[in-house]
Amino acid sequence: MTKAIRNLNPDMVINTMRACGHRIFEGELNLNIIGVRHSNTRANTFNDAICVLYQQGGEWQLKQYKATTDAGLYWRKHPMNVDGTAVLIAGQHLSLWTLGYHQGKYRALVQHKPVVVLRDNNQDDELDTNTTPHAELQQGYFGINCHRANSKTTSTQVDKWSAGCQVFASPSDFDEFIALCEQSAIKYGPYFTYTLLDQADIKESINHGI
Template sequence: MTKAIRKLTAATLLSTLKACGYRVFEGELNLNIIGIRHQNTRANTFNDVICVLYQQGGEWQLKQYKATTDAGIYWRQNPMNVSGTAVLIAGQHKSLWKLGYHQGKYRALVQHKPVVVLRDNDKNTELDTDVTPQAVLQQGYFGINCHRANSKTTSTQVDKWSAGCQVLANPSDFNELIALCDQSAAKYGPYFSYTLLDQADIKKPKESK
């Protein structure tokens, strides 16, 4: 069995972002929204995490939420797109999202800029996430949003909740995320970057001598 993504610290995420060469957004309530994809991509569970890293009162704060960065099995076997299921590639996606409405139903983070996705079209239960020379990549607007699953209870199975979106399992966690985005937007505007990491990317901070 593969290990779950452990409880992270602000120092660990800062170290990881810097090691990967990604920008760290600094300043009061300037949000770093970070997804971490579990190495087990067969699971139809919320085994990934979405973190919000930000400064408040000069101190780094970290929220960690149970989530999925992968499409559920239903959409892996029944892709919406003829080219295959959308898999958001790992990397830092600048100004990917803006505050809006998911499917016009409730407030969420919705796609604002074109993004690169990998298309998995073998219709099996395992999601292909590696960008290989044979991988089919597409850039465009595919509705890669950040939203919640069930509005009342914590979801355990992804199923139809994600066809490529980044989805939080717990509605209270999601409401907290949107509240943070509202506070941040009042200072920096309604656009948010998203950094998607693989579990193997996580770097422990170096101990000071």
């Protein structure tokens, strides 16, 4: 079984963000939403993490949630788009999301700006995260949202829950996350930047003592 992303702390995430040259938002409850993609992109499980880094009372806080940054196995083998399964590229996506409703059903973060995705079109169980003859870059509005899986219980298999969205495994975790977003939006507005890191980025910052 694939191990989940290790428990992170504010210093590890801040050091990694700086090492990657990403912007860090400061200020009381000014949220940094950060995904960490597991090195195993074959798994159909919630083995990734979505973290929220923010200052509260002048101190950095970090909340880490079990999530997936990859499409589920069903959509890898049966792409929703004729060009292939959407794979959000790693990097910092400024003002990617705004508060809205996922599929018009419940409060979530929905795509606000064009974004670059890979289109993995070889329909196997391994998601391509780098450009290959079977994975080409596209930019546009693809409905790359941040939402939850099951509304009542914590999900273990991704399956159809994600066709490229960033998805929380636990509905209670997601409720806590959205509550933070709502609080932050009162002061900073309804737009949120999303930074997607690879698991190797975290390891590299630790190994080099950055």
